[in-house]
Amino acid sequence: MLEPTSYIKLSPGVYYGTLTAPPSKSYLQRAVAFASLCPETSVITGYKANNDTDAVLGLVKSIGAEVNIQGDTIHIKGLSQYDLPVHLHSGESGLAARMFGGISTLYNNSVVIEGRGSLLNRPMHMVEQALQLLGKTVVSQNGFLPLHISGKLQPGKITIDASETSQLLTGLLIALPLAKGDTTLHVHNLCSQPYIAMTLEMLEKAGVSIQHKNFSDFFIRGNQHFKPLQYQVEGDWSGAAFHMAAAAISGHVCIKGLNPTSAQGDRIICDVLKSAGALVTLSDEAVTVIKSDLHDFHFDATMYPDLFPPLAALAAHCKGTSVITGTQRLTQKESNRALSLQSEFQKLGIQIKLSENEMHITGGKITGGSVNSHNDHRIAMALALMSLNAKMPVEIEHYETVNKSYPDFFSDFNESKH
The missing domain is CATH 3.65.10.10 (Enolpyruvate transferase domain)
Incomplete structure (x- = not known):
């Protein structure tokens, strides 16, 4: 560097x-997040260090995933239980903070998400509002980091606004298939449909099925499981x-x-x-x-x-x-x-x-x-x-x-x- x-x-x-x-930072960060939620070992090739990807690697280590990097290849053995309290540092990555805000719904104990630099000025109110609709308790700094998240996930039907960012929606689409019940997401004003298409593509590779109607209504069946990835990151x-x-x-x-x-x-x-x-x-x-x-x-x-x-x-x-x-x-x-x-x-x-x-x-x-x-x-x-x-x-x-x-x-x- x-x-x-x-x-x-x-x-x-x-x-x-x-x-x-x-290598695509967006695909690489998603692949790392998926791998962290699979108890078997995933292999991701095409890794090249950058601050945002390394922030996500740091996050998955914080939740207890085993990460081994050899050259351009990452081996990740993820988790099947989400019981320990965790403290997550997102660096300056907006995707890391908001995506793991969604993933934090899986944890019954407390989760703290913080960041630094420019990320402290980027809004997180959409994370706070969506997680509260799913039964979580969220305390923020007036809609900004840090986020203190606790409580038990309550799957159901919720409506979220995605006019500012699709990053939270990505996190929810990753997490909610692993929940104990089904969830229906009604999404208004989706601003970055291509990024959600990328997330759905990666979920399919991980063996997870989500149905949607025109990227506005998502039906997410719970009690699914991720299969380990063998994934080459594209350019x-x-x-x-x-x-x-x-x-x-x-x-x-x-x-x-x-x-x-x-x-x-x-x-x-x-x-x-x-x-x-x-x-x-x-x-x-x-x-x-x-x-x-x-x-x-x-x-x-x-x-x-x-x-x-x-x-x-x-x-x-x-x-x-x-x-x-x-x-x-x-x-x-x-x-x-x-x-x-x-x-x-x-x-x-x-x-x-x-x-x-x-x-x-x-x-x-x-x-x-x-x-x-x-x-x-x-x-x-x-x-x-x-x-x-x-x-x-x-x-x-x-x-x-x-x-x-x-x-x-x-x-x-x-x-x-x-």
């Missing part, structure tokens, strides 16, 4: 080469999106390790790049992106909030004004990403206008200079893309924040820039 430092200076350059996508479309956008901006790149039929919603980046004029070829072996004349595009990113940063960098290099819808999804990330992008792009000479739920980005000449990641891994990566065609180098403060999801990003970026 990168050693913490204050800044990195990136010079302009042409982007070309062949890369292997990092991460969210991380690869930055390299694909970089190639569209300034070069030609081939990215291996991506599943062209993945449930990951962010693979829609291929369609957006094409709509902006880039040349994109997709096969079972690799994705190839080649620079061409770029023009403005319109895209609704409500279901794909992690694509805002690379698409904002793409739009800065397009002729005309591009419009990306869904900025309401950005306020409770590691930073307020809409405001962070607006602030830092302005320093580089690019204007972003924010309306009620839209981001308008007018392409232009990028000056270079000093910018700040706002301790947000995806903002740091987007700012790296802004250096490719800048007049002067771009200096990014707090660039080491990429350790949260993709510690090798700047190594891969610099190796591909010429």
Whole structure:
């Protein structure tokens, strides 16, 4: 991993080469959670360290699972009893905190979930409200971490609102099949359907059946059991999106390790790049992106909030004004990403206008200079893309924040820039 430092200076350059996508953090975290709830040993291959995945590994160790890491392979022997009080530290991972908030329903004794850094500013009221409907007692810090959870799970029929995040729903879908009774979840305003599709796909691999109607009504039969996983983690479309956008901006790149039929919603980046004029070829072996004349595009990113940063960098290099819808999804990330992008792009000479739920980005000449990641891994990566065609180098403060999801990003970026 990168050693913490204050800044990195990136010079302009042409982007070309062949890369292997990092493993999907979302799939990897889910696989670890599933394995922790199976008393037999699961084997997960494709592991690569990052802060968020390591936070989940720390959580499953805290609940008593046996974890053995050898190279890129993780062996996990999970639990069949959930009686001990546990204290869980989520690091800065929103998925870890909210997913294990749902999983905590299985514990009859007390559970404490805490975190640090930006996670302390991310809301947890949805966890508090849902768990109370399931019979749990939850005490929070005015809707934020830490959470103190106790009481006995009471399966039944509940309604939850998923307009802010789908991460709690993922945790409930993992936990409730192991409950002593059946549960029906009515879900309003699901904001990230692709992530729930990923969760359901993984549950099927673990031998668990959940029926749903249009991702709004979920019938969860209790007294099911997880079977051990033998799982190869696929490549991460969210991380690869930055390299694909970089190639569209300034070069030609081939990215291996991506599943062209993945449930990951962010693979829609291929369609957006094409709509902006880039040349994109997709096969079972690799994705190839080649620079061409770029023009403005319109895209609704409500279901794909992690694509805002690379698409904002793409739009800065397009002729005309591009419009990306869904900025309401950005306020409770590691930073307020809409405001962070607006602030830092302005320093580089690019204007972003924010309306009620839209981001308008007018392409232009990028000056270079000093910018700040706002301790947000995806903002740091987007700012790296802004250096490719800048007049002067771009200096990014707090660039080491990429350790949260993709510690090798700047190594891969610099190796591909010429």
